[in-house]
Amino acid sequence: MVVKHIKLHLEYIKIALSTAMEYRFNFFSQVFGMVLNDAVWAVFWLLFFSKFKTVGGWDVFDMLMLYSIITISFGISGFLFGNRNTFASMIAEGKLDFYMVLPKNVFYHLLVSRNSFMAFGDIIFGLIISFFVLSLDKIPLFILLCILSTIIFTTYATIMNSLAFWFGNTQESSRHLVMGTLSLSSYPFPIFKGFSKFLLLTVLPAGFMSGIPVEILKEFNLVWFLSTLGFSVLILLLAIFVFYKGLKRYESGNNLNVRM
Numbered sequence: 001m002v003v004k005h006i007k008l009h010l011e012y013i014k015i016a017l018s019t020a021m022e023y024r025f026n027f028f029s030q031v032f033g034m035v036l037n038d039a040v041w042a043v044f045w046l047l048f049f050s051k052f053k054t055v056g057g058w059d060v061f062d063m064l065m066l067y068s069i070i071t072i073s074f075g076i077s078g079f080l081f082g083n084r085n086t087f088a089s090m091i092a093e094g095k096l097d098f099y100m101v102l103p104k105n106v107f108y109h110l111l112v113s114r115n116s117f118m119a120f121g122d123i124i125f126g127l128i129i130s131f132f133v134l135s136l137d138k139i140p141l142f143i144l145l146c147i148l149s150t151i152i153f154t155t156y157a158t159i160m161n162s163l164a165f166w167f168g169n170t171q172e173s174s175r176h177l178v179m180g181t182l183s184l185s186s187y188p189f190p191i192f193k194g195f196s197k198f199l200l201l202t203v204l205p206a207g208f209m210s211g212i213p214v215e216i217l218k219e220f221n222l223v224w225f226l227s228t229l230g231f232s233v234l235i236l237l238l239a240i241f242v243f244y245k246g247l248k249r250y251e252s253g254n255n256l257n258v259r260m
């Protein structure tokens with residue numbers, strides 16, 4: 001079953017790649033544009049840290065590490081699970097029937113049925129930055145933390161979009177919430193204190209997407225590592241639960257109230 005789903009995913013990637021290659025100039029210009037967009041933010045923080053050497057104990061290398069994790073994780077999520085932040089409108093318009101009649105896992109199939117090749121720009125930028133800030137001995141931990149960050153971002157976006165099962169077409173509000181959380185994850189984690197820090201480690205998991213991984217890479221902390229690992233598993237299970245809870249409502253015919 002797992003092998004069949006992997007083959008399905010690979011087929012979607014092949015189709016998306018062949019489509020992208022039909023418009024090569026557009027494809028490469030979009031990838032380059034994404035790299036340039038990421039570079040602008042990196043330059044901003046380079047200029048910032050040229051004036052202020054540290055922020056809450058973080059220096060420019062910590063900030064670049066954060067951007068490396070964010071862009072790689074966001075890029076992998078967009079490339080492998082391109083539907084994670086776009087399916088709220090499909091729910092509201094009753095377009096899940098295609099996925100439900102096929103002998104595939106609906107949750108997985110829905111997420112992988114779209115691939116964003118623009119995400120290559122994010123991945124490329126993140127990898128380039130990592131060469132300057134990552135030591136060889138930390139590469140295995142870095143890869144693992146990027147995987148956990150990808151899981152957290154993808155499943156958080158999935159939960160936000162799954163709210164459409166109950167509240168109608170939440171596409172715009174879901175997108176704003178997800179991108180807002182991503183934006184919060186791009187700031188130095190030590191600037192957040194008290195209640196704001198609590199929010200970024202719970203309902204808006206920006207802290208686990210980037211800030212905590214950077215802290216772990218700076219100085220390994222078993223508690224923070226296990227917390228990140230545990231949170232990624234928890235939010236994955238929550239995303240699956242929320243999606244299938246909503247799907248039952250969709251199947252029962254109550255989705256007629258959702259299709260607005």
